[in-house]
Amino acid sequence: MPERQKIALVGIGKIAVDQHVPALAASPEWELAATVSRAGTVDGVEAFTDIDTMLAARPDIGMVSLALPPVPRFAYAQAALRAGCHVMLEKPPGATLAEIHALEALADAQGVTLYTTWHSRMAHAVAPAKAWLADKAITRAHITWREDVRKWHPGQDWVFEPGGMGVFDPGINALSILTEILPAPVHLQSAELEFPANRQTPIAARLQFTGHVTADFDWRQTGPQTWDIEIDTSAGRMALRMGGNVLELDGQSAQGENTIMDEYPALYARMAELVAKGQSEVDLAPMVHVADAMTLGRRIEAGAFNF
Numbered sequence: 052m053p054e055r056q057k058i059a060l061v062g063i064g065k066i067a068v069d070q071h072v073p074a075l076a077a078s079p080e081w082e083l084a085a086t087v088s089r090a091g092t093v094d095g096v097e098a099f100t101d102i103d104t105m106l107a108a109r110p111d112i113g114m115v116s117l118a119l120p121p122v123p124r125f126a127y128a129q130a131a132l133r134a135g136c137h138v139m140l141e142k143p144p145g146a147t148l149a150e151i152h153a154l155e156a157l158a159d160a161q162g163v164t165l166y167t168t169w170h171s172r173m174a175h176a177v178a179p180a181k182a183w184l185a186d187k188a189i190t191r192a193h194i195t196w197r198e199d200v201r202k203w204h205p206g207q208d209w210v211f212e213p214g215g216m217g218v219f220d221p222g223i224n225a226l227s228i229l230t231e232i233l234p235a236p237v238h239l240q241s242a243e244l245e246f247p248a249n250r251q252t253p254i255a256a257r258l259q260f261t262g263h264v265t266a267d268f269d270w271r272q273t274g275p276q277t278w279d280i281e282i283d284t285s286a287g288r289m290a291l292r293m294g295g296n297v298l299e300l301d302g303q304s305a306q307g308e309n310t311i312m313d314e315y316p317a318l319y320a321r322m323a324e325l326v327a328k329g330q331s332e333v334d335l336a337p338m339v340h341v342a343d344a345m346t347l348g349r350r351i352e353a354g355a356f357n358f
Contacts, residue, residue: 056323057084057112059105059136061127062119063091065204066141070170071118074315080323085109087127088119102127106134114326116319117141122214125150128165132157137164139322143223143338144168146214155333165331166322169227173317174295175308181232183300187284189233192264195279196225197272200254206358210252217252219341222268226337228280228295229264237262239340242348247356254356258344 058081060071072093075083085097087105092098099105105112115131116139117124124145131138132154144167145151151167158165171177198221200210209215216223230236237260245255258266278294290299298306325332 053080055080055082056114056326057082057109058114058116059083059085059087059109059112060093061087061102061115061117062141063088063093064118065207067091067118070312070315071116071141073312074319077316078319081114081319084112102130106130106136113137114139114322116322120209120215121146122209122212125154128154129157132161132163132165135161135163137166137322137326139166139168139318142167142169142227143216143220143341144333144335148335148338148342151333151335151338155331158331162329164322164325164329165333166318166325167333167335168318168322169224169231169334169337170311170314170318171224171227171295172231173314173321174228174291174293174311175313176291176298176306177228177231177295179298179306180289180291180295183289183298184232184282184284185234187234187286189262189264189282189284191283192229192233192262193281194225194229194258194264194266194268195277195281196222196266197269197277199273199276200270201358202276208358211247211250211254211356213251215252216341217246217250218254218256218268218270219252219344221270222256222266223337223341224294225266225268225278225280226340228291229266230334230336230340232280232291233262233264235262236336237264239343239347242344243351244344244348245351245353247353249355249357253348254353256344256348258340260340 244253255269280291
């Protein structure tokens with residue numbers, strides 16, 4: 052078996068602990084050799100509090116995975132790329148589109164891999180859904196993506212600060228699936244965005260795209276969570292449930308597995324493939340839709356929100 056490549060994980064928060072660390076522990080390609088975080092650590096792994104110190108101390112580490120919030124991510128990615136490391140970006144890949152274009156150019160100049168990950172595209176039923184839709188005429192599509200921000204981002208005020216994306220933090224997962232499975236691209240026509248009176252990013256959004264595609268995002272749903280994409284076609288109705296992990300055709304379960312725990316292992320396996328091939332993979336289509344919504348969206352004031 053080939054020796055595992057060393058990787059540093061930057062940002063040891065909830066998503067890192069829940070997904071990245073278990074995925075790396077099980078990975079046949081990667082060995083978690085260092086972490087960078089102001090406070091978080093991983094048992095048995097060398098910990099640093101700033102990336103420059105880590106890069107200087109561990110020249111044997113050739114890959115950096117960034118799981119910290121999007122606003123500070125650019126500087127960390129830039130430092131890693133300049134040090135000659137391959138870089139993997141948690142979704143959304145950055146705070147702005149321009150940042151990712153700059154990182155893509157830098158990665159190309161350095162001859163290293165840059166991978167903008169979209170974990171929901173790795174959900175069990177996404178590839179089968181894409182294959183089923185490939186030759187179908189779509190007459191209508193609707194996304195319902197409603198979850199509880201207090202459950203998934205407990206006390207994380209950064210999600211409501213500029214660059215935190217608000218409800219588009221989970222909503223972009225739906226958009227990453229949509230842009231992957233549709234046979235032809237769509238673009239945004241209008242949006243309504245609900246902003247809490249005391250916050251800087253939306254807590255809910257309703258989107259209208261070309262091709263009779265609509266979306267309903269809301270971060271205030273308690274109880275059971277809803278991550279559904281329903282598509283009417285010339286050959287019947289297709290639905291993706293549980294964030295893309297379960298496929299239904301005309302109301303009958305057809306394929307999939309109700310778990311998200313295989314998504315991040317698939318991302319790290321894909322990163323290993325890209326590095327081996329000397330390629331980058333930078334897809335900004337989901338983020339373009341969010342940027343368009345922020346540009347076109349009509350602002351509606353909602354009640355104040357506090358954790």
